[in-house]
Amino acid sequence: MKESKLESPRQINVFLAIIPFIVMIFSMYVAVVKFEIDPHVPLILGTATAAIVALICGYKWDSLEEFMYKGIKLALPAVVIIILVGLVIGSWIGGGIVATMIYYGLILLNPKYFLVTIMLICALVALAIGSSWSTMATIGVAGMGIGMSMGIEPAMIAGAVISGAYFGDKMSPLSDTTNLAAGLTHVPLFDHIKHMFYTTIPGLIISLIVFLIIGLKVIGNETLNDEEVNSMLNAMQDNFVISPWLFLVPVIVIVLIVLKMSAAPALFIGAMLGVLAQVFVQGGSLSTSIDVLTNGYALESGNESVDTLFNRGGLLDMMYTVSMTIVAMTFAGIMEYSGMLQSIMNQILKIAKGTFGLISATLASAFFTNATCSEQYISIVVPSRMYLKSYIDNKLHPKNLSRSLEDGGTLTSVFIPWNTCGVFIYGTLGVYAWDYGPYAILNFSVPIIALILAATGIGVKYITDSEKEEFLEDIYGSEQAKPASNEL
Template sequence: MQKNNAPNLAIPSLGLALIPIILTIALLGVQIFYYDDFTPHIALAIGFAITALVGWSQGYRWKDIESGAFHVLHVAMPSIATLIVVGMLVSTWIASGTVPMLIYYGLELIDPSWFLAASMLLCSVVSLSIGSSWTTVGTVGLALIGIGSAFGVPIYWSAGAVVSGAFFGDKISPLSDTTNLAAAVTETNVFDHIRNMMPTTIPAMVIAFVIYLIVGGQTATDTAQLAQISQFKEGLSTHFDLGVLPLIPLIVVMALAFFKVSPIPALFTGFILGAIVAAVNYDYNLNQVLTFAHSGFKINTDTASLDSLLNRGGVSSMTWVITLMMFALAFGGALERTRCLESVVRSILRLTKGFRGLQTSAILTSVATNVVSGDVYLSIALPGRMYGPEYSKHGYSRLNLSRAIEEGGTLVSPLIPWNAGGAFVMGTLGLTVVSGDYSALLYIPLAFACWLSPVIGIIYAQTGWFSKKSDEEIMKTQPSSENSAQSQSLKGNI
């Protein structure tokens, strides 16, 4: 989290700090639910302006507020660049036959009755192995969306299963940046942090798996049309090479991710390899490949539903998502620089009594920071830094805090459409919202594993289950035999 350049300025009062937050949320609500228009960009820009006015009333200069916004945007530039590269990669992987091949063999191997459950498990394994939810969604997840479409599964169900698996694998992977960040800001060991997340991880995954298994079977019985599956397979086999060559880009990207190569060079390598395979297999010239990378892949297979699935990708497909992220992050950066977020968190801390309230507040603060700031890293860093000393005061381990901010941060980020995670999911998987039709947003409640985990975490906080005491508190209440021996020796010496 950034340092404030105006440390002598007072933190705004709670009432003043809430003004830009409440007005922006109200404006978003009016635009989305009253005017039926899901374009929150300008509402967030107005929220930034209101925050700037609040900061100005507190003595902040425009340069202070501007630098706060630009700082967060600078930190988020790797995520924005990743979105751009993913748009390029998606188009060339379709053109090369990589995605069509995965869809084809997925239709061959996966039974519709357990498609949703299999999707969640597959994305979990891939994300756990490579430590990247975004790479998982942009590669394996994209193919699973196509398979689900052929099975007649609504896209929001498929997306819910993909998101559940991808972000849960990311959460418990020692290779994940957010997992390491949560451990770092709470000053805990990353492997202890991962082990301490199991009490919420396992129940949430089991419940989600059972739901997907049941619903998957019902969906297959009701909607999967053999004729459509046959049309998909015929269209894919006719227009694409389904041999070994299209597998090369996928294998290389997964290997690079496993060996912790940064996402941007790893995904860009995948884009280049996809472009080479497309040129070799289908004689596309350089201009066609560059056009695909910018404007998306285009093909006519004489099957409208298959065309709508394959005609996508390109940098231009990500512009709506990227601009949304930039507006949201600038708003969040202004709130942080003017110390509005700090004021809200401090007010919550003053009202918090005991461990139950502390743990619940930490989870909900991470969720709220995700909603307001649009930045998953801020939703982990802010409460992680501010709540830490309170856990020590109450005699509880900071592992409880690291679990709370991971659940409210990492897992909730894909469920907020203007958050970096949510914007990426919607842009990559083609979850578009049109006037009067918000069905694409149904993936949010259907990503069961993502929201079940913080709910289970709050239940544990209220019951005291799986709430680890600090090492100091354990030694005070239950001294080990070694500590007892040392105590007796000390008394003898005295």
């Protein structure tokens, strides 16, 4: 296809700009809530509406195609990871790795304290490797199996896994979003991380307390059926070789990521180790192990609970997730590159006044970008470009902005079912955003804490007039190079 020259994004009337979003949300409500069907078609309707609005405003169809392709391109790294996670899940089930984790988890972990324990484990792992996705794809998958085997509601387990994984990701110096937020706002990395303590540590404490209460009051009232648990343990022993040596596989993957290997090759190595485990530990054939990578693992143990846990994984099992990601990013591409998102954000900037106004506008803008552009990286990039000079002009240190970008962007991405993070979580943990949302306690408590701090001034760092001039000079150079506060 011959590439067309793209028009420069122009200002589109804000009332026209919000029409695609309204259509998408309304159709999403009808399809998902009323009819309980998949969200793909509502996203396509939103994309079609955005395209019509852009055509009305003078864009050519060739340019709209390019906008969609650019949007999809942004999600390609996520698509690669999603596919690799499918391979990891299939091969780790076939290799008995997941079964080993669940087996020892059932023996060693107390259901009353399971949610607190799994959250802390995920937080520590994500802090060490800097990736919430890799943590959820490894520790999270095992945690879901263990918790469900204990009879704990999947949404609760997913909420604890997500809360822990995103805490560690947000506070890790190895995290890509953490480095992105610090870099875009010209804040030293560890200054950015220290400043996030004000909102994130209280969020962690609140989450742990809530999960402890749930464990003691809700799960604690339910007695574990020893006969059912023993039946599951026996079924796993009958169908898998259970060995503590199999813990080496996830440990190797985590160590590789700690040593700064990229997530994609580390997960691929993890998948190949799972294949080796299926062949040499479980005694499966090479052809069967390779087939599991594509079609997932199939088990008929006679125990319905065990079969539910292990009949999944493989590349094809992730195609629902991949397709939703691609469709969502076509909508995001048109909204971003046609200038519709910019038009909406400019209106928000006009009413953002003072410390509370700017911080609350940043949080709202990051969440809105997550919803419209379906990608958490964009929710950090766009508001950072939008608000940086406004923060400095109002004598607010840029690290207030970097913190707000993560509070409103990184953490809230999980609540949007069509965002790449919400899609990934469904594909990995098997729980929809509207189910785990109430239990992703850290993710919604931190933005609330951020608003309270903005209103009270606690934990807000200000700069002097001289520091303001230094920031402007360092970031924008001469007076002529400084952008207006409402420019992207």
